[in-house]
Amino acid sequence: MDKLTYAEASRQAIAEEMRRDATVWAVGEDLGRGGVFGQYKGLVEEFGPERIADAPISEACIMGAAVGAAMMGTRPIVELRFSDFALCAIDELVNQAAKARYMFGGQGRVPLVVREPIGMWRSSAAQHSQSLEGWYTHIPGLVVLAPATPADNKGLLKAAIRCDDPVVYLEHKHLWPLEGDVPDGDHLVEIGKARVVRAGQDITIVSWSAAVHTCLAAAETLAKERIDAEVIDLRSLWPWDKMTVLESVAKTGRLLVVHEAVQVGGFGAEIAATVAERAHFALKAPVKRLGAPRAPISYAPNLEDQVRVTAEQTAATTRKMVGA
Amino acid sequence: MDKLTYAEASRQAIAEEMRRDATVWAVGEDLGRGGVFGQYKGLVEEFGPERIADAPISEACIMGAAVGAAMMGTRPIVELRFSDFALCAIDELVNQAAKARYMFGGQGRVPLVVREPIGMWRSSAAQHSQSLEGWYTHIPGLVVLAPATPADNKGLLKAAIRCDDPVVYLEHKHLWPLEGDVPDGDHLVEIGKARVVRAGQDITIVSWSAAVHTCLAAAETLAKERIDAEVIDLRSLWPWDKMTVLESVAKTGRLLVVHEAVQVGGFGAEIAATVAERAHFALKAPVKRLGAPRAPISYAPNLEDQVRVTAEQTAATTRKMVGA
Amino acid sequence: MAAKDARPPSRNLDAARLLGHYRTMLRIRAFEEAALEGLEDKLVLGAIHPSIGQEAVAVGVCANLARSDILLSTHRGHGHTIAKGADTLAMMRELFGREGGTCHGKGGSMHIADFKVGMLGANGVVGANILIAVGAAHAVRLRKGKEVVACIFGDGAINRGPFLEGLNWAGVWKLPILFVCEDNGFAATTRTHAMTAGEGPAARAESLGIASSAVDGNDLVAVDETARRLVAEIRGGGGPRFLLCKTYRLTGHTGADPAPYRTKDEVAAAWKGDPIARLRDLLATAGVAPGDLAAAESAARAEIDAAYAEAKVSPFPPLERAFADVQDVGDPRREAF
Amino acid sequence: MAAKDARPPSRNLDAARLLGHYRTMLRIRAFEEAALEGLEDKLVLGAIHPSIGQEAVAVGVCANLARSDILLSTHRGHGHTIAKGADTLAMMRELFGREGGTCHGKGGSMHIADFKVGMLGANGVVGANILIAVGAAHAVRLRKGKEVVACIFGDGAINRGPFLEGLNWAGVWKLPILFVCEDNGFAATTRTHAMTAGEGPAARAESLGIASSAVDGNDLVAVDETARRLVAEIRGGGGPRFLLCKTYRLTGHTGADPAPYRTKDEVAAAWKGDPIARLRDLLATAGVAPGDLAAAESAARAEIDAAYAEAKVSPFPPLERAFADVQDVGDPRREAF
């Protein structure tokens, strides 16, 4: 067990996979200087500028070139800096990467990982704060991962690099400095398996990415009030671990989905709808979602906080649901 | 009352609004020859090439320029040809058009309409068949409309052109030749109001765009079996008419949402989740969604049909829900 | 003028080589005439974009690529695909949406691809193939391979961002890629010159540091000789090259487009420049026996007639294909949701 | 060389005009030095991108725009915004996220805008401002207006698709727009020349049919005179123009970037070309009294100190603003879902 930061865990994952497999390479702006968040620190020194490749400011080409390079048998790790800028490369990701294998009848594959740092990061404002994971879950062909801890950021990123599908890999900017234990050795986390972060009897709280920590904080508070919440970190949004969630709800009879993204049309709707469809008769209370209002994110901290999902809101919503 | 096709209705809407308001103009590829689906036929002859403007193949610029032109007080109608190509202009739509007014503290507005023909159209395959309306409902700042009839295509398009918000306007390619009655005169449809297409007692079926006709066909079949379905055409996806849907479910006790888009992460999840949250105790059966599998759309008709939502499936699902 | 015009083709012709090219051009023409017939007969199910009149570009370029070289094409890619070596029966089946099609009927004309001959796909999104081609060339560089990548796109694609982003990238990394702009004068119903600022494709490529050549795209010999020189330069490590081929789209934009936006006279005049007729005359004057030319024509027609007949009776794909090759992880079927 | 270099500035200087420019440059410098201090003091909340060393571009360009003319800027837009006439107190409040900020604190440094002076916004997305500017110019054309649109962007932006799409569009429609490439040598931590193929910004603009000029962007007189000529040509109906200004980013990419990727010597040498010092020397030799120069400096500092102090005590925006100006139809609040 090592204590690593979320950023360092990802750095190690890439280094290990690049040592293991010579076809793995990374490409993006400023990678040669370690990347904007230091998540590529030292890699160019070990692997050189061909495998840790700088790119011009041209997200469409970074993404589109990765598709071509992946079809040719290399395994690109695409760094898009902020998930907001991925919107400059959406055709390449959605119309090309996600569909190529299918359209061509399985002649080719597009094994690549697109890293898109997501989420609010104090006063980054409307164009540097978005969480659009819900979009990607809607696109056939894409795998969607969103780790919440250093251990998962290492294990899932390694799994993503080994996956033969295009993987949208969403790291949360706020978590870069977060420290946590990471298992030694070749630590891999299976894609599609959720993590029960805290077992509980009264309610199932499903979340992912940074919001998991919000839910845990709420669960601690609630525990003092003898409300026993089960917190599930989905980690993998497509495929997502329906069985773990449904089994939990079968036990608790209640579901709350919490995410940082806008609530309307967010992935929480998929989970809530699925549980409502599949577990209606097991529910002691209506399913509930807690996401962001449908407003852009402001720069001023007090306004920014208005669209933030908090532990207090999570706890308050839970109390209502358990009738406390 | 005139009988018009869905395409002709939209053409009239534009002509009427352009006559009424000199600041309205349209821009897109091939508009000078009437547009790919003839939906701009004759307009250049009446309004000239400045107001019915051809564009180079540059979706990003068409969209981005419309943002600037809208900020300057003109009202652009942006034609993107196939909603699939809108993915080449997503930054301009989502990071710019949708957020500009907010980011700038209300100094400017972006009154534009983006027309994105959606949906399956026999053997158009994976890059010319998508329905991504769910994405746009998730983006603060955007209005999202999806008419199912000629009357609504005229009335909603006119309302969209008059709206001061950026409007994503989704016409279904399969509906262009559909004929229907269109009220005479200055026919406007209020944004945010659903249409109860068929009143019924046993189940509420919510849909929009071409799928509304699928649901109606199913309802006819079911009527013969004495299953009385209420069919609601949402028309407007953001804002959407929660009250009409919730009142209907309060009456029928059952909700089925049917859409052509991929079910996972589709807008049907938002409706199902909302009803499950708000009307749980009124439900006689679990809410249910019927959308497409999470697979790209094939060219071969028999494979294409595998991801199509049909009247038979809608009827069969309804029978299960009403326990028939 | 940004691009240097290729010197007039030397007149000491390799008749055997050119006869081979002639055969390929005839096969392309026959394939697309049959495809248009198939559209009438409702056997071709989606839109097709014929390249009738542009065959010299496809053949002149692809004739200089090895099977192991890579090609990225466009929505108007039948000719490119045949010239790169794809099997016309598999292609016809693809257009008919049948099992045994190059993509098992899942792609159709706009997504035709044949990886085993290095054809990595047509594309339904104008300009998108440029970025994928650049990435393929980047992979060749990473693997220190010797393959050359050819990317063919239209004159309309040069107004999309990927043109700039892709050519800049190829220039920065000195990638082994030949960019071919097939300038047929139109983008759908629009005359591209009206929507294109500046001197056009070659000048833009030059501004991105990519040496450009311009040729008469209906002169097979000129395309062939120039492409040969450029491919050799690229394979020799010279980095990217750009080839502008001026041609004309003799049909409508799609098989269904009567193209009322241009005059009969314009089209009639353009037919006088039909690259197949021009090559035929050249071969005749070069002394190729009329019988050999006639034989080439009937052979092409026979091959395509057989493909048409066979494709027509080929089964549609098994339904399982609808959910195959979506992705490795996650179940795409509704029942799994 | 694609761009014609602007002739050396004529030496019959308009001292009064240049003193005014000097004042504006000093105000920009003082504003950004204060903003960096505000970052230290945790009053500036998000990232800021200082334009220290690039003030001559902002002032030389904007001095030739009328208030009714339009400006689109970048993430590094403080200088442009001040030069276009925005109020420094409102700007400082915006950086501090306070009520009374140009955007009521909702945008911050990267989304600063002041519509009443024709400044339609900085942008957090590199290159996106180019398309918006082109659209603004298109609207001017539609309204048969006389305004000129200026669009300033960096040398990194020329590798993004919008550069090509926007310049092509402006060329096709002959729009009244001045494109200004502020070439400071860097894109974040990357030296742009390493990621840019070909001769660079001006050559690319020329290839798109846009007449280009290149000037020493640290020579206020050169920028001013060239911008004046180009704006006049544009206003006269000459269509788009392109101005390349070579400068240097004296600070790190952001206020938090120590820029270890370049040597102290390189930066020290660059400081010798500080456009403010250069203009000061020019004015001194032109006979402007030292007292007037000193007065300009203290006035600038006084203005910004006052703005800083005032902004610091300004209230944060009322919470209702979080849900204001989202859109007219639909309720953004969670309670409404």
Ligand SMILES: Cc1ncc(C[n+]2csc(CCOP(=O)(O)OP(=O)(O)O)c2C)c(N)n1
């Ligand atoms: C991004 C994008 N925009 C628009 C279209 C619609 N479209 C298909 S082909 C075409 C014309 C392309 O012209 P060109 O690149 O010259 O190729 P050509 O058809 O002449 O071979 C257009 C506009 C598309 N497929 N993709």
Ligand SMILES: Cc1ncc(C[n+]2csc(CCOP(=O)(O)OP(=O)(O)O)c2C)c(N)n1
């Ligand atoms: C589309 C996009 N990609 C990446 C970024 C991250 N980024 C912000 S500023 C910057 C450098 C821009 O360089 P340049 O255009 O030369 O402007 P400068 O910062 O030098 O003024 C980058 C890469 C961004 N904001 N937008």
Ligand SMILES: [Mg+2]
């Ligand atoms: Mg063309």
Ligand SMILES: [Mg+2]
């Ligand atoms: Mg720069």
